[in-house]
Amino acid sequence: MIRLLIADDHPIVRDGLSGMFAAEPEFEVVGQAGDGAEAIRLAEALRPDVILMDLQMPGMNGLDAISALAERGVRSRVLVLTTYDTDGYVVPAIEAGATGYLLKDAPRDELLRAVRSAAEGRPVLSPSVADTLMNHVRAPRAPELLLSPRELEVLQLVASGNTNREAARHLFISEATVKTHLLNVYAKLDVSDRAAAVAEAYNRGLLKPS
Known part of the structure; x- marks a missing residue:
């Protein structure tokens, strides 16, 4: 069954x-x-x-x-x-x-x-x-396709100074899910922390200065 x-x-x-x-x-x-x-x-x-x-x-x-x-x-x-x-x-x-x-x-x-x-x-x-x-x-991957749409949303909120809890509240998801998205981002960008992820994302053109 x-x-x-x-x-x-x-x-x-x-x-x-x-x-x-x-x-x-x-x-x-x-x-x-x-x-x-x-x-x-x-x-x-x-x-x-x-x-x-x-x-x-x-x-x-x-x-x-x-x-x-x-x-x-x-x-x-x-x-x-x-x-x-x-x-x-x-x-x-x-x-x-x-x-x-x-x-x-x-x-x-x-x-x-x-x-x-x-x-x-x-x-x-x-x-x-x-x-x-x-x-x-x-297919060759454009820089913006390296991360999923949700991963980009999470990273943008982090880059804007939001904590994991604040990002979770903005996106109506759990704080644990935010952490998982960030771990995926770290792996894809080959970095180990939030600050490095944000810096690398700007370097690659994944994030644009406001």
Whole structure:
């Protein structure tokens, strides 16, 4: 039995997915969440095998929820199910820890197979998403694409003098998530602290003086 948690801000999508999986004897839908924060609470309480995670949700979005789940040591596999297949969404989701990435127009059988694979820890990508990743790897990267949009937001707030707590409040995310974004920034810029990250970001043109 594969235990599922469905996170999507549209009730009709959640109900449709729940009905589809309920019709299959090998799946059990143990919970539904309408945003990232609720998905984290339910994942910690229910420990599902797989979380179907939308990315664009009010409050805490799916990307921040994936990062927070990894920080908290929740071992559930996250399978992104969204309508967005650009590298601005795909790459950060995979980097944050998603096991797979599917689009909402995926056929029913493909979605069932993907959840089975995710439950076993095997990566799953829809064809268009795989193409996006390949193009991302092959293409020269502009400086502003080195960091994800959220990482840039966090770094800009830090550069403006905000503490982690203040940045978290501005972005409606947890302080722990801010710390994770900063650690990712340090790794990508090959620095070890906030001041060096800000200086390197200005050197590379990632941040512009106000």
